[in-house]
Amino acid sequence: MNIYVLLKKTFDTEEAISVSGGRIDESGAEFIINPYDEYAVEEAIQQRDQHGGTVTVVTIGDEDSEKQLRTALAMGADEAVLINTSEDLDEGDQFTTAKILEAFFEGKEVDLILAGNVAIDEASGQVGPRLAERLNMPFITTIVKLDIEDEMAKIEKDVEGDLEKIEVSMPVLVTCQQGLNEPRYTSLPGIMKAKKKPLEQLELDDLDLDEDEVEAKTATISIFLPPKKQAGRILVGETGEQVKELVSLLSSEAKVI
């Protein structure tokens, strides 16, 4: 099977966020593989180990994205592709991302594409479904189980806590939800091997795209932090007194009960 994983690098979950010059300040921040894409990498490796084939991890990013790709290779992916747009493009949105990925997949034999269900930074969840639609492929989002038999994928999909059992023809694009698997840690031998695995670098030119074709359809005009919450009120006194005060505050001050 030809298995592809879409990977985005994101801010480390625990990073504090600050805004400077109307943008999220990225200086000094730690970047990680988007957590939901880790499930995708893990699932791709498990499917390959079961059915044979290769796992290729693809990201659109900049030079620094190599780090996350090497991590995916160290987990066990076979090949990586970095589509580096830093020279060509300043702005982009989900349309841009899907359009570039569409061009990358043009003419490729694909059996399975795995993406994260959402990127924890911009969090639209659009990229997987957008790409599938461009490739005229069915897609199933937020999956928690995947069994491939013959040309069919048997999937369990999380629907706001309910579970749907779905059958869909291959090739298919799926987006991964927590619960699908437990991503493995990288091992030292894995990391050593990853250094020698192929990592292809592409630019827009290599995909026969020009900037106009991928121009964003939306624009961000401002970014701001939520208004600082006033320090909450920690109640004091006997527990019984605190509870009485809480009930009274909730009904007369906050007016929510």
Place this chain on the structure above:
Amino acid sequence: MSEKILVIGELQQGVLRKVSYETIAAAKQLNANAEILALVLGDGDLQQPAEEMIHYGADRVVTVSHANLSNYTSEGYGQVIMEVMQDEKPSGMIMGHTSVGKDVTPKIASRLELGLISDAVAIEKEDDQVLFTRPIYSGKAFEKKVMKGEGLLFATIRPNNISALEPDASRTGDITAKEVDVKDLRTIVKEVIRKKTEGVDLSEAKIVIAGGRGVKSAEGFNALYELADLLGGAVGASRGACDADYCDYSLQIGQTGKVVTPDLYIAVGISGAIQHMAGMSNSKVIVAINSDEEANIFKMADYGIVGDLFEVLPLFIEELKLQGALVS
């Protein structure tokens, strides 16, 4: 009334989800003078939900009923919505940022090469531009986005953030049943295993009582249910509580679980991990009950009780009962 905005009435087991009404209010915020056209799709008699959409402010409703719409598939819903878009040529389209909305809107946006702004929590107008506010970085920041150019104003809205209009049962409007041949589906839904509990729907609840690993057992959750009953709210949980089997994953709140925006969120024995906060940080009033005064949840809380939840909850329940008819 030259402009038209399309909103989707989303049915869940035959009943409209509340966010459907909110899409009507959102559509009015895009353009107060536009005709609001609602599409209600499903399998069966859709007259009643269609009328409800009108009571909540829709001017006209198109219904599409088909056996292949009994379960949601992106292909089935996609075909119907795109056909209605083609007929009606709306200038805007709003849907709830629900499991279904998240799934079908990017498909449509991609097919029609449109921009799409997902998970908006507020809409405002500034010099004829429509600005959509949406949370980013797990709710640690917000961005305001606009559509470039003249394209369709296309967005999904987070439930419980944009208030629905007051329903008016005397409102009337045209309801048309449209035939669409929903076909060539590559996806088959074999079975739906419903885990939802009785009572108030968690993602729409005005009051949420959420328990974490600190609740320590499934029995421990009984006090939360009692509290929820008294307050007319719903029970939720952290990942920690779900992983420990104190409750079902369908109660999970957070980045992976449900995103809720109630008026009152009571976090009981929850530490306040960022992935949990992503699902509740927009709540209007947050109460934390936790024995660890350093717990992160207190940074978010409007009111906090540092104490043992097993001592606090019974007193809380007792006090509410004492106050009698407080039930909202």
